[in-house]
Amino acid sequence: MTGVLTVLLGLGLLLPGIWLLTLGGSAYYAIAGVALVAAGALLATDRRAGIWLYALYLIGSVVWVIASVGFDGWRMIPPLAAPAVFGIWIFSPWIAGKMHDSAGRSRFNGVSLGGMGACAALFVFMFVCGWTITSSRFIHPSPFPDRAATGAVPGVEANGNATPGSNEWRYYGGTPAGDRYATPSQITAANVGHLTRAWTFHTGDLPRPGENSRGREFSFEATPIKVGDRLYFCTPHRDVIALDATTGKQVWRYSPRGEYGANIYQACRGVSYFEAPEGAPCAHRIVSTDSGSPPTLFELDADTGQLCQSFGHNGVVDLRDGMGDVPPGFHFITSPPMVIHNRIMTSGWVYDNQSVGEPSGVIRGFDATTGQLAWAWDMDRMPTNKPLDPGETFTRGTPNGWGVYTADPKLNMVYIPLGTPTPDYFGGQRRPTDEKYDSSVVALDIETGLERWHFQTTHHDLWDFDLPIGPSLVDLPDAQGNMVPALVQTNKQGELFVLDRRTGKPFYRVDEVPVPKGDIPGEHYSPTQPLSVDMPNLRRPNPTEDDMWGATPFDQLACRIVYHRERFQGLYTPPSLNGTIGNPAFDGVADWYGATIDPTRRVLYVNTTYIPFLMNMVTQKQGLSEGLYKPWAGWGHPYPEPVFTNNPQHGLPYGIVVKPWLGIFGAPCLAPPWGLTQAIDLQTRKVIWQRALGTTKNVGPGALRMPLGLPTGIFSMGGSLITSTNLLFMGATADQAFRVLDARNGSVLYETELDAGGNATPMTYTGKDGRQYVVIAVGGHGGLKTRNGDEVVAFALPKQGQ
Structure with a gap:
């Protein structure tokens, strides 16, 4: 039976290994398959040579692996881990032992002991190398800047209400600048190891049936704001909750009770705050949105949680006004509106890639x-x-701005991250204005809504490389040492565009670089794309065949075959009818959480994730005949929602299937590290440190979770917080850990496991009791498949005397 199984395993390598050879790939798998088939045949006929041939197969595999990837233990796993485990059985007393015992008795002998020991040693050796390579990827090529923590925090209001020193956190990013920098200094590197949970609040808002299946996502991504002694935030189903900032006790709760069944995303990243003019009713207001049907904008009395009746219609504004046909689930707001200078500014998320003529991406100021x-x-x-x-509607299908906005109240500008005119993956029918503004950051006048400038980060975007968050504002010295108001715009491709925020002109050099062209009939392609060549980029190098990964040799082999079959020419390889590897793809290197900036030391911190996708364009006839999606009669008719990976792009000649690139057993096709955290000096434009962060613990589909954590560096979804004491707080990684890093060198100073995914951005403040609190939403992320929960958790140092 063991011999037959070995033959079958050999055929599983041999036949696809020959296919890989014909594609120009490695000969290893075909050779390994021949060795296993021969070893299995000898074992099945009770011939000792099968044992030695299997040993030769293992030795040859080790030699090939070291020649290919060196002593990178995580990359050794696919071709060696499973064969080493199977080798322990091959050399066991029940196989090798019997074959080397003339009496036929099952017993250990030198062959069994030596073979089993060697296989076990090989297994251990891989993981020792893995831990070693993780340490070697913890690099710090540049020193932390030895510049004083001085300088203004840009983007604050003239009255000082938004300054970090006022112990307020009135915006998603702390201030309108979006830097997520805080001055509370009680928690330091010396005492952070004593952090403990100060309080936990349960919202009671959990996924409902069907909300985490078929590509739908339930995610608790909210960052609370703090005004006075209260925290305010929203739950995925849009309840707005006020808590006592010191005790975590609920003060009030408002439930819009919308109908959310048509939404593929259940997410709300936060609420906003507005102080009404003197004499106006409802002096302190919480601004939020409802993603139900209809989508609405509403204001609540921050003191009572009641609707502000003087706002809109009894406290509510219908966001469908002027939008034309908006079917349930096709348009709503996921990010907190920007509220400043008596303006509420927002656009919204649209159910992109479904059809031409989707709801408008208009930016509205209320x-x-x-x-x-x-x-x-x-x-x-x-x-x-x-x-x-009367009777007109806003232009349909224009690029939208769904991410968090930032603003400079002194310049009277709001900075909008724009997306792609939907559908995203075919641009042959786009309008001139679509081509002008897609995937751009645009600065609008807060008072009038007129454009002040715009800067395009991707030309003729065919990859869904929309800007997922507005830029972070920071002042930087020019060549003469004069401080210039600048901004840093992240994007999904891992570029860091540094612009003068007054004009939109590059502060650091941006070059137009030639990129690959495609061959889709009816499509055209931009010959170049802008790259921020003077700044480090956040991408990994383009993968090679040796970067292909998997849990076993079989899924690694399958990934290698796909690597050679699909089209990949690096960044900006366009979609094709023959399939394309998207690296990065629409989830990006950095997504809606963006970067964190210490504006006083001018250092940027960012989490990055590496998940390649496969993009397979299909003709409409093919998509319908294969059942990838159903036909649709158009606007005004019920919409047949497809599986999330299948994008019909109704009204265009092509649909497209976009899905994560995984092996046959669900393991990533790209070798670790799958996630990094990086610190970059914005003044010298050098990487200060970079490290793989996160382990495989708690990673896995559904209830199947890895019980142990291999320090591979793991995927993340969520931002970070930087304090004046050089501490970096984050809970974004898929292993459900909350960590505090020394911002100067990246070392982990504190780590604890959360009850669910902490896939949100933390914030901090000082409570009425004088303790510094760090608060994060702990509720998981449907796309990252971390555990869901309903917690808001506050960490603090123990009370004196405890």
């Missing part, structure tokens, strides 16, 4: 006191803020 529409920036209208005439 009067924060009354709820009346103050202006609307519709890029296809002239002028762009021209009010709608």
Whole structure:
């Protein structure tokens, strides 16, 4: 039986190994398959040579692995781990022992002991090398800047209400600048090891049936804001909750009770705050949105949790006004609106890649006191803020701005991260304004909504490389030492565009670089793309065949075959009818959480994730005939929702299937590290340190979770927080850990396991009791498949005397 099984395993390598050879790949798998088939045949006929041939197969595999990937233990796992475990059985007393015992008795002998010991030693050797390579990837090529922690925090309001020193956290990123920098200094590198849970609040909001299946995602991504002595945040199903910031006790709760069944995303990243003009009712207001049907914008009294009746219609504004046909689930807001200078500014998420003519990506500015529409920036209208005439609607299908916005109140500018005109993956029918603005950061005048400038980060975007978050603002010295108001715009490709935020002109050099062209009929391609060549990029090097991974030799072999079959020419390889590897893809290197900046030392921190995707373009006829999606009669008719990976792009000649690139056993096809955390000096433009962060613990589908953590560096979804004491707080990694790093060198100073995924961005403040609290939403992420929960957790140092 063991011999027959070995033959079958050999055929599982031999036949696809020959296929790989014909594609120009490695000959190892075909040779290994021949060796296993021969070893299995000898074992099945009770011939001792089968034992020695299996040993030769293992020795040859070790030699090939070291020649290919060196002593990178994690890359040794696919071709060696499973064969080493199977080798322990081959050399056991029940196989090798019997074959070397003339009496036929089952007993240990030198062959059994030596073979089993060697296989076990090989297994251990791989993991020792893995831990060693993890340490070697903890690099710090540049010193932490020895510059004083001085300098203004940009983007704060003139009255000081938004300054970090005021112990407020009034915006998603702390201030309108979006830097996530905080001055509370009680927690330091010397005492952070004593952190403990100060309180935990349970929202009671958990996934409902079907909300984490078929590509739908339930994610608790909220970052609370703090005003006075209260925290305010929203749950995935849009309840708004106020807590006592010191005790974590609920003060009030408002439930819009919308209908969310049509939404493929259940997520809310936060709420906003507005102080009404003197004499206006509802003096302190919480601004939030409901993603139900209809999607709405509403204001609550921050003191009572009741709707502010003077806002909109009894406290609510219908976001469908001027939008035309908006089917349930096709348009709503996931990020907190930017509220500043009596304006509420927002666009919204759209169910992209479903059809042409989707709801408009118009950017709207509402009067924060009354709820009346103050202006609307519709890029296809002239002028762009021209009010709608009766019966008119905003231009459909334009790029939208779904991420968090930032603003400079002194310059009176709001910075909008724009997406792609939907559908995303075919641009042959786009309008000139689509081509002008897609995947751009645009600066609008807060008062009028008129454009001040825009900068495009991707030309003719065919990859869903929309900007997922607004830029972080920071002041940087120019060549003469003069401080210049700048911004840093992250994107999914891992570029860091540094611009003068007054003009949108590059502060550091941006070059147009030639990129691959495609061959889809009816499509055209940009010959170049902008790259921020003077800044480090956050990408990994382009993968080679040796970067292919898997849990076993069989799924690694399958990944190698796909690598050679699919089209991949590096960054910006366009979709094709023959399949394309997207690396990075629409989830990006960095997503909606963006970067964190210490504006006083001018250092940027960012989490990066590496998950290649496969993109397979299909003709509409093929997509319908294969059942990838169903036909649709168009707007005004019920929409047949497809599986999330299948994008029909109704109204275009092509649909597309986009899914993570995984092996046959669900392991990633790209070798570790799968996630890094990096620190970059914005003044010298050098990497200060970079490390693989996170383990495989708690990673896995459904209830199947890895019980042990291999320090491979793991995927993340969520941002970080930097304090004036050089501590970096984060809970974003898929292993459900909450960590505090020394921001100067990247070493982990504190680590604890959370009850669910901490896939949100933390914030901090000082409570009424004088303790510094660090708060994070712990509820998991449907896309990352971390455990779901309903907790808001506050960490603090123990009370004195405890």
